Amino acid sequence: MKKVFRILGLLLGVFVLAVAGFASYVGISGIPSYQVPAYSTTIVSTPERVAHGEKLVAASCADCHVDPKTGNLSGQLLRDLPKEFGNIYSANITRDQAHGIGSWTDAQVVTLLRTGIGPDGRFRIIMPSFVHMSDDDVASIVAFLRSDHNWTKANPAPSHAQEPSFLSKALVNTVMKPAPMPSAIITEPVPTDAVALGRYLVVGRYKCYDCHSADFKTNNNLEPEKSEGYLAGGNKMLNLQQQTVVTRNLTMDPETGLGDWTPEQFAQAVRFGMSPHGPLAYPMPKYSRLTDAEASAIWAYLQKVPKIKNATPEDGATARL
Numbered sequence: 001m002k003k004v005f006r007i008l009g010l011l012l013g014v015f016v017l018a019v020a021g022f023a024s025y026v027g028i029s030g031i032p033s034y035q036v037p038a039y040s041t042t043i044v045s046t047p048e049r050v051a052h053g054e055k056l057v058a059a060s061c062a063d064c065h066v067d068p069k070t071g072n073l074s075g076q077l078l079r080d081l082p083k084e085f086g087n088i089y090s091a092n093i094t095r096d097q098a099h100g101i102g103s104w105t106d107a108q109v110v111t112l113l114r115t116g117i118g119p120d121g122r123f124r125i126i127m128p129s130f131v132h133m134s135d136d137d138v139a140s141i142v143a144f145l146r147s148d149h150n151w152t153k154a155n156p157a158p159s160h161a162q163e164p165s166f167l168s169k170a171l172v173n174t175v176m177k178p179a180p181m182p183s184a185i186i187t188e189p190v191p192t193d194a195v196a197l198g199r200y201l202v203v204g205r206y207k208c209y210d211c212h213s214a215d216f217k218t219n220n221n222l223e224p225e226k227s228e229g230y231l232a233g234g235n236k237m238l239n240l241q242q243q244t245v246v247t248r249n250l251t252m253d254p255e256t257g258l259g260d261w262t263p264e265q266f267a268q269a270v271r272f273g274m275s276p277h278g279p280l281a282y283p284m285p286k287y288s289r290l291t292d293a294e295a296s297a298i299w300a301y302l303q304k305v306p307k308i309k310n311a312t313p314e315d316g317a318t319a320r321l
């Protein structure tokens, strides 16, 4: 018996040492840096690209990057991030040469959007990476960020230094890694193939699946359909008051998903945040500039996504919070 205890004691000792070693490693190394991928591109700005880029930035960047105090993309404390991650600030991405991205090359901005790696090699945390977005959509975003719009107006305030918690540092030293640069050009499916276009919008352009699958921690950025509970909701997010808002089931399950909705109800919910059950709360974005073709393509694609029964609070599942 005593021998068993001695072995257990030894094992515990080794475990404690390993944890302590890991803790000091994470403490010292902080946010890791990576080799910046070799990549070059020059993006041609056209009025069409700038207009399209404005729509994409409004849908997918503004909520995090527009500071309500300055009215431009100068960055802010992310108030809807769980406190366990520490204090994380979105960066100043205005055209300011010194403190925004005014002096970044197009290739540097694209690399950041694709992989999360900055020109200095530091991995940017919490910032989503747009792995499956088409080259043209990425180019439109860059064209908009270079344009003369109120949001991009040079703001001379430096980005706030990050204050990541131990947990954040541990995550970025273990499971959270930069995405690879795409190995080929990514094009948007043709509009006549509504299902393929819908899939593209859900996984590539707007990343609906990111919020609407089970949990950010089990999402698969490279192969989105392999995310746990793909599009079946249940991801516990926070609003700006740090109250839990659970994402909803977008599969066609008639009881807990959208199986009993009409395409018009769906378009209304996605564009204006009005669901048949009432208004939708932040962080559900309002895709007010979504075209009819986009709304019906997403709807067509959702008909093909495997149904999952997953009740969320609006189905009366409050006990699972």
Ligand code: HEC
Pocket (backbone or CB within 6 Å): 056, 057, 060, 061, 062, 064, 065, 078, 088, 089, 090, 091, 092, 093, 100, 101, 109, 112, 113, 118, 123, 124, 125, 126, 127, 128, 141, 159, 162
């Ligand atoms: C969930 C919030 C969130 C969203 C959505 C988001 N970002 Fe970010 N972004 C961040 C955070 C946080 C950082 C800073 C991360 C760091 O310093 O580690 C950042 C950093 C950046 C940087 C690097 C700037 C620098 O100086 O390091 C760029 C460029 C950028 N974001 C552009 C975008 C664009 C363009 C979009 C939309 C397509 C977008 N972001 C969407 C949170 C977000």
Ligand code: HEC
Pocket (backbone or CB within 6 Å): 201, 202, 206, 207, 208, 209, 210, 211, 212, 237, 245, 246, 247, 248, 249, 250, 257, 266, 269, 270, 275, 277, 279, 280, 281, 282, 283, 284, 285, 287, 298, 314
């Ligand atoms: C930043 C996270 C986020 C993203 C991205 C997102 N959603 Fe949502 N969505 C939510 C949250 C949170 C709710 C629940 C809001 C509430 O409870 O009031 C929601 C609710 C919905 C609803 C209402 C469903 C119901 O049963 O009432 C629909 C429809 C919807 N989202 C569709 C989409 C589509 C389509 C996309 C992509 C174009 C998308 N969402 C992108 C977070 C997100």
